[in-house]
Amino acid sequence: MRRARRPAASTMPTLADVGREAGVTAKTVSRVLNGDGPVAGRTRERVLAAVRRLGYRPNLMARNIRIGARDATVGLVIPELGDPFFGAVAGGVEHAVRARGLTLIVGSSEETAAREEALIATFLNRRVSALLIVPAAGGDHRHLRAERAAGLPVVFLDRPPARLTADCVVSANREGSRAGVAHLIARGHRRIGFVGDLPALYTRRERLRGYRDALAAAGLPFERTLVTTGHGPEAAARATLRLLGLREPPTALFAGNDLAALGAVVALARAGRKDVALVGFDDPPLAEALDPPLTVVAQDPAGIGGAAAELALARLDGDRSRARRTVVPTRLIARGSGELPPPG
Amino acid sequence: MRRARRPAASTMPTLADVGREAGVTAKTVSRVLNGDGPVAGRTRERVLAAVRRLGYRPNLMARNIRIGARDATVGLVIPELGDPFFGAVAGGVEHAVRARGLTLIVGSSEETAAREEALIATFLNRRVSALLIVPAAGGDHRHLRAERAAGLPVVFLDRPPARLTADCVVSANREGSRAGVAHLIARGHRRIGFVGDLPALYTRRERLRGYRDALAAAGLPFERTLVTTGHGPEAAARATLRLLGLREPPTALFAGNDLAALGAVVALARAGRKDVALVGFDDPPLAEALDPPLTVVAQDPAGIGGAAAELALARLDGDRSRARRTVVPTRLIARGSGELPPPG
DNA sequence: GTGAAAGCGCTAACAT
DNA sequence: ATGTTAGCGCTTTCAC
Numbered sequence: 141m142r143r144a145r146r147p148a149a150s151t152m153p154t155l156a157d158v159g160r161e162a163g164v165t166a167k168t169v170s171r172v173l174n175g176d177g178p179v180a181g182r183t184r185e186r187v188l189a190a191v192r193r194l195g196y197r198p199n200l201m202a203r204n205i206r207i208g209a210r211d212a213t214v215g216l217v218i219p220e221l222g223d224p225f226f227g228a229v230a231g232g233v234e235h236a237v238r239a240r241g242l243t244l245i246v247g248s249s250e251e252t253a254a255r256e257e258a259l260i261a262t263f264l265n266r267r268v269s270a271l272l273i274v275p276a277a278g279g280d281h282r283h284l285r286a287e288r289a290a291g292l293p294v295v296f297l298d299r300p301p302a303r304l305t306a307d308c309v310v311s312a313n314r315e316g317s318r319a320g321v322a323h324l325i326a327r328g329h330r331r332i333g334f335v336g337d338l339p340a341l342y343t344r345r346e347r348l349r350g351y352r353d354a355l356a357a358a359g360l361p362f363e364r365t366l367v368t369t370g371h372g373p374e375a376a377a378r379a380t381l382r383l384l385g386l387r388e389p390p391t392a393l394f395a396g397n398d399l400a401a402l403g404a405v406v407a408l409a410r411a412g413r414k415d416v417a418l419v420g421f422d423d424p425p426l427a428e429a430l431d432p433p434l435t436v437v438a439q440d441p442a443g444i445g446g447a448a449a450e451l452a453l454a455r456l457d458g459d460r461s462r463a464r465r466t467v468v469p470t471r472l473i474a475r476g477s478g479e480l481p482p483p484g
Numbered sequence: 485m486r487r488a489r490r491p492a493a494s495t496m497p498t499l500a501d502v503g504r505e506a507g508v509t510a511k512t513v514s515r516v517l518n519g520d521g522p523v524a525g526r527t528r529e530r531v532l533a534a535v536r537r538l539g540y541r542p543n544l545m546a547r548n549i550r551i552g553a554r555d556a557t558v559g560l561v562i563p564e565l566g567d568p569f570f571g572a573v574a575g576g577v578e579h580a581v582r583a584r585g586l587t588l589i590v591g592s593s594e595e596t597a598a599r600e601e602a603l604i605a606t607f608l609n610r611r612v613s614a615l616l617i618v619p620a621a622g623g624d625h626r627h628l629r630a631e632r633a634a635g636l637p638v639v640f641l642d643r644p645p646a647r648l649t650a651d652c653v654v655s656a657n658r659e660g661s662r663a664g665v666a667h668l669i670a671r672g673h674r675r676i677g678f679v680g681d682l683p684a685l686y687t688r689r690e691r692l693r694g695y696r697d698a699l700a701a702a703g704l705p706f707e708r709t710l711v712t713t714g715h716g717p718e719a720a721a722r723a724t725l726r727l728l729g730l731r732e733p734p735t736a737l738f739a740g741n742d743l744a745a746l747g748a749v750v751a752l753a754r755a756g757r758k759d760v761a762l763v764g765f766d767d768p769p770l771a772e773a774l775d776p777p778l779t780v781v782a783q784d785p786a787g788i789g790g791a792a793a794e795l796a797l798a799r800l801d802g803d804r805s806r807a808r809r810t811v812v813p814t815r816l817i818a819r820g821s822g823e824l825p826p827p828g
Numbered sequence: 829g830t831g832a833a834a835g836c837g838c839t840a841a842c843a844t
Numbered sequence: 845a846t847g848t849t850a851g852c853g854c855t856t857t858c859a860c
Contacts, residue, residue: 151634151635152611152634154836154837154838155837155838155839156837156838164846164847165846165847165848166837166838166839166847167838167839167846167847167848168845168846168847170838170839171839171845171846174839176839177845177846178845178846179845179846180845180846183845183846195630197605197608197609198609198837198838199549199609199611199836199837199838200609200610200611201545201546201548201549201555201610201611201837201838202545202549202836202837202838202839202852203837203838203839204545204838204852205543205545205546205549205836205837205838205852205853205854206837206838206839206840206851206852207838207839207840207852208852211545213589220575221571221574221575221578222571222572222574222575222576222578222785222786223571223575224568224571224769226571227565227566227567227568227570227571227572227574227575228566228571230565230566230571230574230590231564231565231566231567231571231592232566234565234566234590234591234592235592238591238592243589243591243606243610244589244590244591245557245587245588245589245590246574246578246588246589246590247578247582247587247588248575248578248579248582261541262587264541265541265542265543265544266544266545266587267496267543267544267545286539290495290496291495398769399769402769402770402773405770405773406772406773409773409775424768424769424770425568425742425743425746425768425769425770426746426749426768426769426770426771426773426774427770428750429746429749429750429753429770429774430770430773430774430775431753431774431775441566442566498852498853498854499853499854499855500853500854508830508831509830509831509832510831510853510854510855511830511831511832511854511855511856512829512830512831514854514855515829515830518855520855521829521830522829522830523829523830524829524830527829527830542853542854543852543853543854545853545854546836546852546853546854546855547853547854547855548836548854549836549837549838549852549853549854549855550835550836550837550853550854550855550856551836551854551855551856552836552837
């Protein structure tokens with residue numbers, strides 16, 4: 141008796157079923173389908189006919205079990221698949237992985253270390269061939285040491301691992317940010333506001349470093365009052381208004397990510413302030429359609445995903461060199477919003 | 485001798501290894517881990533200790549094989565994971581699926597029927613528990629009849645299946661489009677251009693129908709010269725310029741998707757035409773930051789993904805009612821770009 | 829409360 | 845050129 145809840149599973153024909161239908165053994169069918177041992181032309185035909193007749197589909201799980209291989213999948217843990225940035229990262233991973241005949245399995249951690257750990261555990265139990273992780277803040281990846289030692293490729297994306305040495309692919313956050321702020325300084329701005337995300341995020345910290353680098357390089361003072369903190373466009377909009385309300389307000393703003401830029405643009409528009417220069421990090425689709433068009437430090441999310449996947453695939457091919465950090469360049473796209481000189 | 489190419493696989497401890505370490509049988513370990521049969525408290529402790537010591541991870545593939553269950557995964561075939569719209573759809577699927585303890589596996593068809601078929605075959609071979617498909621144009625889904633008959637939940641998203649009756653979740657394309665165009669007509673526009681994608685796409689055809697519905701309801705004539713065709717923002721920009729160059733140009737535009745809207749906005753800005761009203765389909769992040777803010781017919785991509793996943797899960801729970809079509813509502817968000825009255 | 833044997837669907841290693 | 849046997853890691857069945 142087979143259980144009733146899984147009709148699709150119990151109805152599926154097996155190799156033996158096909159063999160019976162074709163008048164041969166399961167092994168012969170296996171040979172035909174995997175093209176190893178020799179098979180007579182006529183047998184081959186009969187087998188293929190039986191396969192079609194029964195709608196046979198090889199069971200990959202059973203196959204993997206037998207040949208002792210890991211599952212032909214790559215696991216990706218990402219904060220949120222629906223986020224445009226991370227969606228693009230996932231797309232980059234998917235292309236690289238599929239080109240290699242592997243399948244992508246994804247889960248969203250929702251920026252939670254607990255969910256991230258649960259997803260990683262699930263993926264490891266599935267025996268994925270490689271693991272790609274955009275780590276949530278507050279996590280601890282020491283438990284992956286053993287897996288790495290056992291030869292499982294583990295690559296971190298967008299943010300470095302915590303308490304673990306492992307491969308890692310990140311944007312040129314600091315340098316990109318520096319270039320964006322330098323762009324504003326070159327237009328004569330001396331008071332530049334930083335509209336940033338929460339300090340727990342690696343990217344915010346790096347981009348703030350780049351901001352300070354640019355100020356330092358120009359001999360400008362760093363002022364804490366010009367640095368704001370907040371997650372999401374509404375927080376960024378409020379932060380922008382607060383900056384504009386300072387006794388000595390900034391004449392230009394640098395937005396630390398796409399949502400911060402959105403908040404800043406909206407706040408400036410609502411306040412009717414066309415005299416404030418703005419440079420954003422990340423290049424959302426409508427940036428060029430804004431008025432003025434938004435100058436940005438563009439990242440390459442698909443590039444990050446692709447590079448991470450390639451690195452994992454190289455490890456899978458036996459690359460045993462020590463853990464390396466790949467930095468994906470950013471690109472300053474001057475469109476107009478950063479060209480504004482300071483008033484006066 | 486185990487093969488050398490898969491060190492991670494061959495090193496992994498098995499149930500038997502854990503049993504040996506704890507001085508019990510594999511079966512007892514299995515009992516502890518799955519909590520079925522009775523186990524003595526002390527044995528249990530010893531087993532759990534051994535599990536931790538060896539870093540044991542249950543092999544899900546082997547488990548599934550034995551219990552004859554399908555894999556605890558849902559397969560999703562999507563045109564492009566990196567596309568913001570489809571990324572959001574995938575995010576909606578992922579949330580619903582994860583809440584159920586299932587794992588998402590995704591592949592990009594790149595709008596190609598061949599790739600789509602290959603992905604479907606891979607997923608079926610993996611014995612996914614359900615199949616979600618955004619069908620590429622030009623495909624044929626008759627081959628899925630058998631799978632559906634065998635009880636496999638198959639749900640189509642965003643577009644209906646070809647030559648197959650199956651569950652399907654789509655946006656209210658026609659009605660949304662009608663509402664968007666009616667919005668323009670209500671502002672007095674009588675010549676409205678349609679900036680659309682390629683006719684092979686189901687969504688373009690439906691939205692064009694909605695456009696015609698709105699015209700007909702207002703007693704306005706349908707003019708073929710006002711309807712354009714082209715994929716991507718550049719094509720849309722060219723189409724927009726062509727419409728504006730007509731002897732009797734439209735006073736308003738309706739853009740059939742996000743990229744068409746982007747192209748139209750950019751073209752209007754470049755041409756310095758602030759006098760042309762515009763309504764778009766889809767609600768990209770910066771739409772509200774445009775000048776004027778973009779009026780749109782917003783879709784709910786995550787809602788589409790979620791609804792499709794829920795439908796599949798209900799089927800998995802035994803819902804055997806006949807195939808149904810779920811229509812996810814759209815929402816007209818009036819922001820300004822559609823408020824412009826026709827000149828004169 | 830625990831173990832031994834059998835078997836899920838498949839393939840490696842040897843027959844024949 | 846094909847079949848037999850054994851076994852992958854796990855769970856079911858039945859014995860103790």
